[in-house]
Amino acid sequence: MSSASHDIRDRTVPRGDPDIPAYDLVVVGSGIAGLTAATSAAEFGLAVLLLEKTERIGGSSAMSGGWFAFTGTDEQAEAAIADSAELFLADLLEAGQHRNDRALLETYLRHQHKTYRWLKAHGVVFDEVEISSGQSAPRSHHTAIKDVLAGLHAAFTAAGGHIQLEHRATHLRRDCSGRITGVTVESADGQHQITARAGVALATGGFSRSTELLSTFAPEQLTAIPYGGKGNTGDGLRMAWRLGAGLADMSCVSGTFGSHPDTGEDFHELLTAYYMGAIIVNKLGRRFVDESRDYKSLGRAVLTQPGALGFEIFDAKVRAQSRRGVALKDIDTLEDLGHVHRADTLDELATQAGIDPATLTDTVSRYNCAVTGAAPDDLGRTSLCHGVGQLQPIDTPPYFAYPAKSLLTSTYCGLTINAHGQVLDIDGEVIDGLYALGEVTGGFHGASYITGTSLGKGAVFGRVVAQHIAAHSRPPNSP
Structure with missing residues (x-):
């Protein structure tokens, strides 16, 4: 298909019912x-229409x-x-x-x-x-x-794309063959239909904001801090599930450990000081997990404390x-917010934070002995992060304590897709005309998640889906 062989404006002309707007x-x-x-x-x-249910x-x-x-x-080479x-594959x-x-x-x-x-060609700087x-x-x-x-x-609108905010897609439309042909949308103006000639791509995120879906698939996560976009209520999952779409990784939902109990929506408050040399203790002052594990596993472990x-x-x-x-490492801002305790001694720190002082002092002492090799670590920790990085004793004042819970940023599970981003039904067959990408999909992460693969897979599969649709689309009136 040649992207320059026809005028985009011609492709937004409705086909069929003139009252139903149509896009590719x-x-x-x-x-x-x-x-x-x-x-x-x-x-x-x-011709692309982008729908966003929020403002x-x-x-x-x-x-x-x-x-x-x-x-x-x-950046890695430098x-x-x-x-x-x-x-990378082995880690995934x-x-x-x-x-x-x-x-x-x-x-x-x-x-x-x-x-x-x-x-990077679109101006992104790492x-x-x-x-x-x-x-x-x-x-x-x-x-x-x-x-x-x-x-x-900006690039989307410059390329001729259209966006409608505060428009919520509620249902997928199908023709008599079962092919997805568009969506039903609700807005302040009421309910209306939109035709999609080449397909519909669901990029609606997870369901971290849906108490109903969490109660169904991951009730233990209701004690985590709900986070993620306020539109993350599982709309895309529900629409496709209603049509028989398969689901994957629904038992693997977990929050990420490292967010203050008062975390708000304006600032991504997530600290992974444990990958920099910190340990994690509970209110009793005891360690309960190997801190070098992935932070989804840490998020599951803290729920039991x-x-x-x-x-x-x-x-x-x-x-x-x-x-x-810099997210994950910004202790400065967290101190400015008053979320980090600081003291010259561990006893004083424990008192400030509400931790048992004697137990915390003993825990740090045992950890420091393990770091020096004088004894094995109580929880088997041997590195800072996933086998990488040398452990250091916690012995240089002042000392710090950051209280944290599990933050349910997204659910990392959902619709089954193939390598082109096409949605599969419960029998593994393609639902023609329906694509899904990003956090509404399952199968990619499996049991847990590696930092950066959420945004990464969103961008990668965004390109994959667009390329597949473009390669299999034809200009209007073409044979």
């Missing part, structure tokens, strides 16, 4: 997945820390980071406990570098590369995510690693 592609949801798919499809010459673009992506997981990048697609499978759909992982790895280049949850090498690339979303939105609360305990050496404005 309707994308539902405007996070990184939806914006990437919509922008790419518009740049391929398709602004971005969804959960706009509330994220802005980390993308890529390998083989310029930092002399040794990494490979093979190591290990974190997912080999429950992942390998075809989706291989698709990600095959397209991730081109997606990285495409993002200012830092770090190692984090589930990674054996630093491959989390940080960027100002709201700038990324704004840039893609008194008050579902843990404390990240660290010293001045870890505090010195803070990076203001």
Whole structure:
């Protein structure tokens, strides 16, 4: 298909009922997945409508820390980071406990570098590369995510795309053959129909804001802090599930450990000081988990503790690693908010934080002995993060305590898809004309999640879906 062979304006002319607007592609949801798919499809010459049920673009992506997981990048080369697609795949499978759909992982790895280049060509700047949850090498690339979303939105409209805010898709429309042909939408003006000639792409995020769906699939997560876009109520999941779509990883829902109990929606408050050298204790002052594990596993573990609360305990050496404005490492801002306790002694710190002083002192002493090799670690910890990084004793005042709970940013499960992003029914057959990408899908992460693969898969599969639709679309009136 030639993207320049016809005028986009001609493609927005309705076919059939003149009262029903028609587009080639309707994308539902405007996070990184939806914006990437919509922008790419518009740049391929398709007539695209982007629907967003809230009053602004971005969804959960706009509330994220802005980390993308890529390998083989310029930033890794400049930092002399040794990494490979093979190591990345091994990490994905290990974190997912080999429950992942390998075809989706291989698709990600095959397209991730081109997606990285495409993002940079659209003005995205990656200012830092770090190692984090589930990674054996630093491959989390940080960027100002709201700038990324704004840039893609501008590129989308420049390419002729249309966006409708405060328009909620409620039902998928099918023809007599079962093919998806459009959506039913609700807005302030009432209910109306929209035709999608080439297909509908669901990028509606997870269901972290749906008490009903959490009660059904992950009732234990109701004690975590609900987070993510306020539109994350499972709309896309419900629409496709109603038509017989398959589901994957529904038993793997977990929050991420590291958010203060008073975390709000305006600031992505998530601290992973445990990957910088901190330990995690409960109210009694006892450690309860190997802190080097992925933070989804840590999020599950803290739910079993008194008050579902843990404390990240660290010293001045870890505090010195803070990076203001960089999510996961920004201790400076957390102190400004009054969310971090500071004291010259562990006893004083424990008293401030409401932790048993004698037990905390003993816990730190036992940990420090293990770090020096004088005794085995009580919980088997041998590294900072996923086998990487040398442990350091907690022995340099002042000392710090950050109270934290599990934050349910997204649900990382959902509709079954194939490597093209096409939705599959419960028998594994393609539902013609229906695509899904981003956090509404399952199968990619398996049991757990690696930092940066949420935004990463949204962008990668946004490109994959757009390319597939463009390759299988025809200009109006073509044979």
